[in-house]
Amino acid sequence: MRERHPDVVVVGGGLVGLAIAHGLLRQKLRVTVCDEGDRDFRASRGNFGLVWVQGKGVNSPPYARLTSHSARLWPDYARQLQRDSGIDPGHTRRGGLSLCLEIDELAEKSAAMAALKAHTPGFDYEVLDAAGVRRFLPGASPDIAGGIYSPQDGHVNPLQTLHALLAAFEALGGTYLPRCRVDDVSHRAGAFSLTTSGPTLQTARIVLAAGLGNARLAPLVGLYAPVLPVRGQVMITERVAPFLPYPTTSVRQTTEGTVQIGDSQERVGLDDGTLPEVLVNMARRAIALFPLLRSAQVVRTWGALRIMTPDGLPLYEESRSHPGAFVATCHSGVTLAAAHSELIAPWIAGNDAPTLLETFDGARFAL
Amino acid sequence: MAPVSHFERLPCVGGEVVTITIDGEAHEVDSRWTVAAALIAHGHTRCRCTPEGQSRGPFCMSGVCFECRVDIDGTPNRQACMTPVAAGMRVVLRQDLRALA
Numbered sequence: 001m002r003e004r005h006p007d008v009v010v011v012g013g014g015l016v017g018l019a020i021a022h023g024l025l026r027q028k029l030r031v032t033v034c035d036e037g038d039r040d041f042r043a044s045r046g047n048f049g050l051v052w053v054q055g056k057g058v059n060s061p062p063y064a065r066l067t068s069h070s071a072r073l074w075p076d077y078a079r080q081l082q083r084d085s086g087i088d089p090g091h092t093r094r095g096g097l098s099l100c101l102e103i104d105e106l107a108e109k110s111a112a113m114a115a116l117k118a119h120t121p122g123f124d125y126e127v128l129d130a131a132g133v134r135r136f137l138p139g140a141s142p143d144i145a146g147g148i149y150s151p152q153d154g155h156v157n158p159l160q161t162l163h164a165l166l167a168a169f170e171a172l173g174g175t176y177l178p179r180c181r182v183d184d185v186s187h188r189a190g191a192f193s194l195t196t197s198g199p200t201l202q203t204a205r206i207v208l209a210a211g212l213g214n215a216r217l218a219p220l221v222g223l224y225a226p227v228l229p230v231r232g233q234v235m236i237t238e239r240v241a242p243f244l245p246y247p248t249t250s251v252r253q254t255t256e257g258t259v260q261i262g263d264s265q266e267r268v269g270l271d272d273g274t275l276p277e278v279l280v281n282m283a284r285r286a287i288a289l290f291p292l293l294r295s296a297q298v299v300r301t302w303g304a305l306r307i308m309t310p311d312g313l314p315l316y317e318e319s320r321s322h323p324g325a326f327v328a329t330c331h332s333g334v335t336l337a338a339a340h341s342e343l344i345a346p347w348i349a350g351n352d353a354p355t356l357l358e359t360f361d362g363a364r365f366a367l
Numbered sequence: 368m369a370p371v372s373h374f375e376r377l378p379c380v381g382g383e384v385v386t387i388t389i390d391g392e393a394h395e396v397d398s399r400w401t402v403a404a405a406l407i408a409h410g411h412t413r414c415r416c417t418p419e420g421q422s423r424g425p426f427c428m429s430g431v432c433f434e435c436r437v438d439i440d441g442t443p444n445r446q447a448c449m450t451p452v453a454a455g456m457r458v459v460l461r462q463d464l465r466a467l468a
């Protein structure tokens with residue numbers, strides 16, 4: 001059977017796995033994606049949808065360059081996805097803002113932006129006071145300290161993006177196996193054999209893109225992926241008339257009118273629940289930024305788990321002991337989806353590792 | 368064994384007659400009706416619009432589909448099928464998204 005002997009098996013059908021898998025099909029490879037189940041922790045179904053450059057890689061020039069590159073690729077990538085899938089991922093790139101209530105916070109952010117600009121070609125930003133912010137976002141409170149605008153920032157509709165990736169993958173002939181958990185991987189004579197809850201699969205190349213599942217899977221092929229969950233809680237309001245023409249890091253409005261609020265960061269293990277006290281704080285802060293939100297009704301909340309490496313940077317590596325086995329994981333899988341499809345896929349297909357990815361191997365986590 | 372229904376059948380007529388307004392127009396309705404029943408009885412089967420501009424109205428009548436949302440006494444997006452009418456209630460049907468104020 002064709003899907004049991006593909007050229008590449010991608011483990012994990014979230015944003016990371018599907019973006020890579022979509023790229024691999026465009027490299028003319030035969031690809032199967034195994035994806036576990038709906039009860040899993042799946043960041044790709046609970047995220048905030050930003051394609052975000054400002055603030056990424058302030059202390060890591062390679063990460064800043066990779067992020068910036070991916071954000072630049074996104075407009076074309078969004079068109080490609082729409083062509084391949086017929087589904088609009090809802091990408092816009094008109095710039096975005098991060099807002100500060102306190103003046104110290106703004107000073108700190110300004111310094112970080114200066115550092116980022118110094119090592120990131122093509123990155124631009126503006127520091128704004130409250131009046132400056134209100135020229136972009138008239139609904140912002142005149143009492144905030146200000147914010148940072150960067151024209152490189154943008155956002156997508158995250159669920160439409162995931163849907164578009166899956167539809168594009170299937171339209172280009174990929175095999176998607178849902179409810180297919182990879183339990184074990186063995187390696188003999190240059191070939192991998194995957195024991196799954198479904199069929200056993202044979203392949204020469206395997207990509208571990210299982211999000212939090214990578215921590216368990218990586219050692220099976222001589223890799224190390226010590227990822228840990230960081231919870232984020234999200235609040236959704238009723239649809240209201242457009243009042244936020246630009247996304248911000250904690251409040252954004254979708255084209256349908258929904259307002260999404262959320263930026264909590266909690267280390268609570270494998271718990272994707274919500275806590276009223278955290279939600280209340282998020283709501284208070286959102287109202288302090290945009291007083292209009294006081295009358296918006298909240299219709300849904302959820303928690304979802306980010307996938308965090310010890311230093312917060314992505315991890316991309318080919319196994320030395322098991323050549324042909326790769327791991328790919330990151331905490332900003334929306335932002336980096338374009339790079340994953342355009343840079344990582346050709347590398348996995350056999351091209352040289354792109355220089356942009358060089359410093360992201362797991363050797364840095366070795367004791 | 369005969370199936371047991373977990374639903375309780377409520378009397379739907381025989382209450383008092385109360386007056387509500389729908390888009391400013393006064394209507395007499397039975398006090399045991401829901402707002403959705405009042406909307407249907409008075410021919411308002413389209414009570415809101417999707418972002419794509421398609422009309423929506425009461426459908427499941429049981430609080431599941433959220434298609435019958437209307438403004439009730441100034442609160443937007445209330446489920447008409449889950450809200451009993453009350454004397455003097457103001458119901459407003461909305462074809463666009465409300466602006467926050």
Ligand SMILES: Cc1cc2nc3c(=O)[nH]c(=O)nc-3n(C[C@H](O)[C@H](O)[C@H](O)COP(=O)(O)OP(=O)(O)OC[C@H]3O[C@@H](n4cnc5c(N)ncnc54)[C@H](O)[C@@H]3O)c2cc1C
Pocket residue numbers: 011012013014015016017018034035036037040041042043044045046047048049050051052180181182183209210211212213214217231232233234262304305306307329330331332333334335336
């Ligand atoms: C609240 C929140 C907000 C976020 N906001 C943003 C944002 O604004 N911008 C941004 O760029 N990123 C954001 N992120 C991060 C982004 O969502 C993630 O980086 C991305 O979704 C990770 O995708 P993934 O494919 O690695 O992981 P997942 O979505 O977790 O997918 C992993 C998949 O692997 C499967 N799997 C696991 N184990 C196995 C196994 N053994 N066999 C088979 N399948 C397996 C799972 O079922 C799952 O489908 C946010 C995350 C959160 C939680």
